[in-house]
Structures are given as structure tokens and as C-alpha cells.
Amino acid sequence: MIDTTPRTGGLDARIRLTRGAVQVDVALTAEPGQVVGVLGPNGGGKTSAVLALAGVLRLDDGHVRVAGEVWADGRRHLVPEQRGVGLMLADSLLFPHLRALDNVAYGPRSRGVDRRTARERAGVELERVGLGDRVAAKPLELSSGQQARVALARALATDPTLLLLDEPLAALDPDTRARTRTDLATRLAAYTGVTVLVTHDPLDALTLADHLVFVEDGRVTQTGTPSDVLREPRSAYAGTVVGLNLYAAQGDSHGHVLTADGGLIVTTSPTEGAVWATVAPSAVSLHEHEPEGSPRNTWRLRIASVTMQGQSARVGLTGDLPLTAEVTLESVAALGLHVGREVWAAVKATEVHTYPR
Amino acid sequence: MTSTAGLGPGPRRGAGPPTRNAGRWRTRVVLGVPAALALLLLVVPLVALLLQADWARIPSDLATPTVLPALRLSLTTTSITAVLCLLLGTPLAWFLARSDHPATSWARALLTVPLVLPPVVGGVALLMTWGRNGLIGQHLAPFGIQIPFTTVAVVLAETFVAMPYYVLAVEASMRGLDPRLESVARTLGAGDLRYLRTVAVPLVLPGIASGLALAWARALGEFGATITFAGNFPGRTQTLPLLVYVELERDPQVAISISIMLLAVSVLVLGVLRGRWLR
Numbered sequence: 012m013i014d015t016t017p018r019t020g021g022l023d024a025r026i027r028l029t030r031g032a033v034q035v036d037v038a039l040t041a042e043p044g045q046v047v048g049v050l051g052p053n054g055g056g057k058t059s060a061v062l063a064l065a066g067v068l069r070l071d072d073g074h075v076r077v078a079g080e081v082w083a084d085g086r087r088h089l090v091p092e093q094r095g096v097g098l099m100l101a102d103s104l105l106f107p108h109l110r111a112l113d114n115v116a117y118g119p120r121s122r123g124v125d126r127r128t129a130r131e132r133a134g135v136e137l138e139r140v141g142l143g144d145r146v147a148a149k150p151l152e153l154s155s156g157q158q159a160r161v162a163l164a165r166a167l168a169t170d171p172t173l174l175l176l177d178e179p180l181a182a183l184d185p186d187t188r189a190r191t192r193t194d195l196a197t198r199l200a201a202y203t204g205v206t207v208l209v210t211h212d213p214l215d216a217l218t219l220a221d222h223l224v225f226v227e228d229g230r231v232t233q234t235g236t237p238s239d240v241l242r243e244p245r246s247a248y249a250g251t252v253v254g255l256n257l258y259a260a261q262g263d264s265h266g267h268v269l270t271a272d273g274g275l276i277v278t279t280s281p282t283e284g285a286v287w288a289t290v291a292p293s294a295v296s297l298h299e300h301e302p303e304g305s306p307r308n309t310w311r312l313r314i315a316s317v318t319m320q321g322q323s324a325r326v327g328l329t330g331d332l333p334l335t336a337e338v339t340l341e342s343v344a345a346l347g348l349h350v351g352r353e354v355w356a357a358v359k360a361t362e363v364h365t366y367p368r
Numbered sequence: 369m370t371s372t373a374g375l376g377p378g379p380r381r382g383a384g385p386p387t388r389n390a391g392r393w394r395t396r397v398v399l400g401v402p403a404a405l406a407l408l409l410l411v412v413p414l415v416a417l418l419l420q421a422d423w424a425r426i427p428s429d430l431a432t433p434t435v436l437p438a439l440r441l442s443l444t445t446t447s448i449t450a451v452l453c454l455l456l457g458t459p460l461a462w463f464l465a466r467s468d469h470p471a472t473s474w475a476r477a478l479l480t481v482p483l484v485l486p487p488v489v490g491g492v493a494l495l496m497t498w499g500r501n502g503l504i505g506q507h508l509a510p511f512g513i514q515i516p517f518t519t520v521a522v523v524l525a526e527t528f529v530a531m532p533y534y535v536l537a538v539e540a541s542m543r544g545l546d547p548r549l550e551s552v553a554r555t556l557g558a559g560d561l562r563y564l565r566t567v568a569v570p571l572v573l574p575g576i577a578s579g580l581a582l583a584w585a586r587a588l589g590e591f592g593a594t595i596t597f598a599g600n601f602p603g604r605t606q607t608l609p610l611l612v613y614v615e616l617e618r619d620p621q622v623a624i625s626i627s628i629m630l631l632a633v634s635v636l637v638l639g640v641l642r643g644r645w646l647r
Contacts, residue, residue, distance in 0.1 A: 065551065065555050066554075066555075067554070067555075090554065091551065091554035092555070092556075092557045092558060092559055094555070096555045097555065098551065098552055100548055100552070102548075104546065104548055104549055106549070106566075106567055106571075107571070108567075108570045108571060117553070117556050117558070117566070118556035118557055121553070121557035121558040121562055165556070166555075169556060169557060171555075175555075
């Protein structure tokens with residue numbers, strides 16, 4: 012019943028189109044079974060790329076090839092119903108007048124499967140997302156997390172070769188999101204096609220995706236595995252996603268790093284030329300008086316923001332170098348950290364990581 | 369009197385200074401008097417109709433030999449009109465709702481013309497179309513097909529005035545659908561027709577129902593275009609409103625009785641719209 016045969020050929024797409032003010036030019040490739048996480052700020056072209064893969068938007072140029080089939084190129088444009096694609100969006104967008112079972116059976120029915128077989132298949136898909144007992148429920152009778160799972164089951168019930176998830180968890184409250192993320196991970200592990208997951212939640216990307224693509228202002232700014240990106244983010248946005256202080260800078264062989272804003276950082280791992288320099292917020296210490304001792308960077312900076320995060324606080328600093336520090340709540344109290352105050356920030360030279368831009 | 373609720377002095381929110389109270393009273397007079405007049409202008413005729421009716425006579429009046437054929441004709445033609453709206457108007461609403469082409473807004477503007485056109489003018493226009501020398505009629509005449517002054521003409525006149533109500537109601541309802549539902553349905557393999565049949569129409573049923581009720585009520589009351597284009601032949605083109613007009617000369621009490629019946633039907637339609645579909 013469920014298609015477990017491995018698929019030949021994955022996703023190979025070059026998406027070029029204009030949507031509003033954004034010129035999108037994005038290349039996406041993936042092997043069968045892979046999950047590609049597409050990240051980027053809103054309005055940067057992520058959703059346009061997804062709609063182009065689905066066939067809802069036409070390409071101006073480029074191509075979409077999936078599992079050895081050409082879905083779109085200079086001459087050809089398959090409409091969505093001709094593509095083997097599953098689509099799941101932030102609002103689960105279930106058909107409100109159909110019960111869960113018929114929502115999931117809608118795809119097979121639309122593709123010519125008889126009613127009984129389609130419903131059997133829908134039952135199996137709902138079972139796989141843990142909703143075997145809610146088949147008769149109308150969407151409004153389901154919780155938001157359950158609705159999302161029905162939407163996933165519906166998207167997979169047609170055996171798509173390409174599964175598109177556009178912010179699938181964005182509409183859920185935090186608790187539900189965590190649980191649904193686990194369900195999603197479980198279900199995706201058993202899926203043999205290519206998944207494209209659009210998100211701006213770092214946790215979704217890092218826990219669900221095998222490969223990340225950052226799209227900003229219509230362009231790809233970085234690709235790599237989650238651990239590549241965690242180690243070496245290559246755009247301000249990627250830096251924010253992984254939570255590192257990131258600077259575009261010029262480095263020399265003596266370990267001096269000059270940031271684009273004129274800040275100077277000393278590192279024990281020099282890289283010459285145009286570099287990215289990263290500092291983990293947890294490697295930043297804050298002091299009332301200028302600290303001395305082992306080779307370290309010190310700056311006198313002004314506190315611009317203090318936000319709590321569990322047992323620690325993130326302190327936003329401005330001055331010669333914009334910097335985020337993560338300190339314990341105790342130090343917030345002991346140092347009397349508050350917005351507007353000036354403090355000394357110190358980072359050991361061994362904690363500054365540089366790599367070519 | 370509940371009909372003036374909101375116009376009279378409302379609950380006081382604490383005693384303000386005297387000058388403010390005076391200002392409030394002036395506002396009430398300046399706005400309240402015209403508002404009450406407006407309401408009276410609308411309500412008094414209805415009350416007058418009800419007061420003038422001889423309720424005991426209504427059953428026998430409605431059984432008058434001229435009434436039954438007119439009632440049957442009105443019900444038949446308005447039902448056919450409703451079906452025509454459903455079959456032809458729904459696809460039109462569908463196209464209008466989906467397209468952002470400039471031609472669409474022109475089509476919508478044209479569609480509203482019959483709404484504001486004097487019905488008599490509509491009747492003349494229909495004659496110019498379907499008459500013996502009309503745009504289409506001249507090609508039908510050689511086949512012995514004559515449309516004006518037939519029951520078909522009644523249906524055409526009613527459809528002409530009622531269809532816009534239906535199309536606009538259904539279009540508004542279809543525009544309210546989330547376009548992403550269609551994207552999802554299409555990725556699931558549903559073409560346009562399947563999406564329309566299985567998702568769009570079921571979801572806009574309330575809009576279709578209220579559109580049908582509006583169009584049907586409008587068709588039921590049609591007078592000007594009908595009498596111009598279809599004439600006033602008992603049993604063939606004389607609908608209830610036309611009969612009311614005729615009876616007013618002959619036996620006003622019968623006219624009143626029919627009017628009461630039409631009023632009751634209108635209120636019923638309104639009640640259905642309000643209660644079930646218009647929130």
C-alpha cells in the first residue's frame with residue numbers, strides 16, 4: 012500500500028522569476044530522502060521558490076527536474092496537478108467541509124483512485140501521523156497540531172516525489188510546535204522523496220534538515236549542512252539564526268581582524284584577507300573595570316538591551332563593536348546591568364574564530 | 369416602540385456638566401428627527417397596507433380565477449430564473465472572482481448596470497434584442513420563433529434584472545475563499561472543475577443561497593421590464609405584480625390581498641437571509 016521503493020534521482024532546480032520587487036534566482040538540489048531547509052528573512056523569495064516548485068508560479072527562466080522528470084524548463088511548464096508534489100503550508104488549509112479521512116483521501120480521489128481504495132490509503136496515512144482514531148473529525152474539531160498532522164498526511168497520500176513544507180509549524184503555539192516537530196521528523200524519516208522545508212525557525216532547520224540553503228533578497232547566500240552553518244555562518248542573517256556574533260572583516264597574518272565598521276579584534280587563529288569572524292555570545296564576559304591578564308580583547312561598550320532566556324540573559328552591546336553577550340542572571344544582578352550603562356566586554360583571543368569570506 | 373431603539377435617549381453614562389448635556393440633546397434633535405422621519409417614510413406604507421387589508425377576505429381573494437394563473441406563472445418563471453442564475457451565473461461569478469484582468473472590472477461594471485437601470489429601459493433593451501427586428505430576434509423570426517409577449521420573455525426579463533444580484537453575491541463569496549486552498553487542491557491533483565465542484569461550491573453555498581434568495585425575490589417583484597417586453601396577457605405573461613396593477617383599477621381589495629401575500633413572501637425571504645446566511 013505504501014510506496015517504499017527507493018526513487019531514482021532527486022531534485023535539481025534553478026528557479027528564476029520576479030515576484031513583486033524581488034528578483035528570485037535560487038538553485039536547489041537534493042538527493043531522494045533528503046530534507047533541504049530553506050531559510051531567510053520574510054519577503055526574500057522563499058515562498059515564491061516553493062510555489063514555483065509546486066507549479067503555481069511560472070518560471071521566467073531556469074528548470075525544475077524531479078526524479079528524472081522535467082517539470083519545467085524553457086519550453087515546458089507542468090501545472091500543479093500534473094506534478095507529483097505535496098504541499099503543506101503554515102495554516103494547515105484543510106478543506107473545512109470534509110472530515111479528516113476525506114481530506115486525506117482527496118488527493119488519491121483526484122488522481123483517479125476509487126473511493127474505497129482512496130479511503131483505505133487515507134486511513135493508513137492518518138494512522139502514520141498518530142490520528143487513526145480521529146478519521147471522522149471535521150477540521151474544526153481538531154486541535155491545531157492535529158490539523159497540521161492531517162495536512163501532512165494529506166500531502167503524502169499521493170506519494171509525491173517532492174514534498175514542500177512552507178513554514179509547517181509557524182502557526183502552532185510553542186508546546187504544540189515542539190511535539191509536532193517530533194512527529195514531523197518521525198514521518199519524514201520514512202519518506203523516500205525529496206523534502207523542501209521553508210522556515211525561519213532555526214530549531215526546525217537544525218533538527219529536521221540535512222542540508223540548509225539561505226535565501227536572502229532572492230539570492231542564495233549560503234548552503235551547507237547544519238553543522239557547517241553552525242560553525243561558519245556566512246551572512247548576517249545566518250549569524251542570527253545560529254546565534255553567533257558575526258563580522259565581515261579583513262584579517263592579517265598577525266591575528267588582527269579589522270571589521271567593516273572599524274572595530275579591531277585579536278585572534279589566535281589568523282586568516283589573511285577577507286574573512287568572517289565569529290564570537291559566541293557565551294564567550295563574552297562583562298566587567299565593571301577593565302580586565303587584565305591573558306591576551307584578550309576588551310572594549311568599553313554601552314548596553315542597548317537585556318533579554319532573559321531561561322537561566323541566562325542576552326545583553327546587546329553597542330559601541331566600537333556591536334556585540335551580544337550571554338551572561339548568567341547572577342552577573343546581571345551583581346554588575347547591575349541595565350540599558351544605557353557602560354561596561355567592559357572581554358573576549359579571549361582563543362575564542363575568536365576566523366574563516367575566509 | 370422597539371423600532372426607534374438607538375434613536376431615543378439612551379442609558380446615561382453619569383451626569384455630565386449641564387452644557388455637555390445640552391449639547392447632547394441638540395445632537396439628538398438634529399440627527400434624531402431626520403432619522404425618525406426616514407424610518408417613518410419606510411414603515412408607514414407597510415403599516416398602511418396591513419391596516420387597509422380585509423383579512424377575512426384574503427383567502428377568497430387569492431382564490432379569484434385571475435389570481436391562480438398569475439401565481440402559477442410567477443412561481444414557474446421565477447423558479448426558472450433562479451435555475452438560470454445558478455447554472456449561468458455561478459460560472460460567471462467564478463471567472464469574475466478569479467481574474468484580476470482589467471477586462472474583469474469592466475465586466476463587473478457592465479453587470480451592475482441592470483441593477484441601476486430603470487426596469488422599463490431594460491424592457492426596451494430586451495425588445496431591441498429579441499424583437500422581430502431585434503439584434504437576435506431578426507435571425508429567429510425566419511424560423512417562426514417569436515420571443516416578445518411570451519412566457520419566455522417573462523423569464524428573460526426576470527433573468528435580466530435578477531442575475532446581477534446573484535452574480536455579485538456569489539462573486540463576493542468566492543473572493544472570500546483563501547486562494548491557497550486552490551493551490552493545495554491542485555497539488556493534490558484536482559483540476560479547475562474538480563476544485564470548483566468539490567471545494568469552492570460547497571464552501572460558498574451560503575453565498576449561493578443568499579444570492580438565489582435575492583435574485584428570486586427581485587424576479588418575483590419584476591414589473592417594468594416584464595410589462596414592456598412581455599406584455600400583460602393573463603395566463604401567459606401576467607405575473608403577480610402585473611395582476612396587482614390591473615386589479616387596483618378593478619377591485620382594489622384583491623390588489624391589497626395579493627400585495628399582502630407578496631409582502632409576506634418578501635419578509636420570509638429576508639428572514640431566511642438574516643437568520644441563516646447573512647451574519
